[in-house]
Amino acid sequence: AQSVTQPDIHITVSEGASLELRCNYSYGATPYLFWYVQSPGQGLQLLLKYFSGDTLVQGIKGFEAEFKRSQSSFNLRKPSVHWSDAAEYFCAVAYPGTYKYIFGTGTRLKVLA
Amino acid sequence: GAGVSQTPSNKVTEKGKYVELRCDPISGHTALYWYRQSLGQGPEFLIYFQGTGAADDSGLPNDRFFAVRPEGSVSTLKIQRTERGDSAMYLCASSSSGLDPEQYFGPGTRLTVT
Numbered sequence: 099a100q101s102v103t104q105p106d107i108h109i110t111v112s113e114g115a116s117l118e119l120r121c122n123y124s125y126g127a128t129p130y131l132f133w134y135v136q137s138p139g140q141g142l143q144l145l146l147k148y149f150s151g152d153t154l155v156q157g158i159k160g161f162e163a164e165f166k167r168s169q170s171s172f173n174l175r176k177p178s179v180h181w182s183d184a185a186e187y188f189c190a191v192a193y194p195g196t197y198k199y200i201f202g203t204g205t206r207l208k209v210l211a
Numbered sequence: 212g213a214g215v216s217q218t219p220s221n222k223v224t225e226k227g228k229y230v231e232l233r234c235d236p237i238s239g240h241t242a243l244y245w246y247r248q249s250l251g252q253g254p255e256f257l258i259y260f261q262g263t264g265a266a267d268d269s270g271l272p273n274d275r276f277f278a279v280r281p282e283g284s285v286s287t288l289k290i291q292r293t294e295r296g297d298s299a300m301y302l303c304a305s306s307s308s309g310l311d312p313e314q315y316f317g318p319g320t321r322l323t324v325t
Contacts, residue, residue: 102253130312134316139321140318140319141317141318141319142254142302142316144316147313149312188253190253192312194312197242197259197309198256198270199244199246199254199256199304199314200256201255202253203251203252203253204251204252204253
């Protein structure tokens with residue numbers, strides 16, 4: 099079955115430090131790729147998406163992600179984390195011809211002042 | 212323009228009761244999706260509507276769950292004989308069509324079964 103893996107359940111970084119959140123999807127056709135952020139008790143906010151083209155994608159709030167086909171990965175990065183970035187981050191995929199999003203289990207980010 | 216809205220934002224019910232959760236998609240969006248997010252997990256697909264019909268209900272966990280979209284716009288997710296394990300965030304999303312890979316999510320309904 100198709101799946102999405104976010105290997106890091108929790109990540110703690112200091113404010114101003116760089117951040118990388120990992121996401122791997124199961125082997126197969128290149129899916130559409132998404133990163134969402136969710137604050138406690140809130141809905142999902144789309145950070146960025148990849149459908150095709152340039153494999154380095156820029157999103158909102160200073161986030162970027164790079165699609166690497168050879169590694170089946172779509173890792174999220176931010177050069178300098180702000181305290182307001184503390185939240186849960188979800189990677190999601192959707193395969194062409196389907197409509198279901200498959201989500202990872204999420205990575206909870208904690209930011210130290 | 213207006214995004215996807217969901218009501219209520221929070222619902223507390225007693226075990227065994229019936230609940231309805233409502234989703235108003237973006238105007239003109241023909242595709243509508245329901246997902247369930249349990250605590251500490253990512254959202255999981257429940258059901259997909261294209262227009263008025265449920266094109267895929269394979270994610271509904273059992274026959275206590277049912278959803279309708281009678282006029283191809285608003286959708287209601289119905290849960291009968293609620294159980295404590297039904298406690299979760301229920302998310303609705305819509306897209307312009309079933310072929311559009313971008314789904315727009317609502318704020319969710321937090322359901323708590325006591």
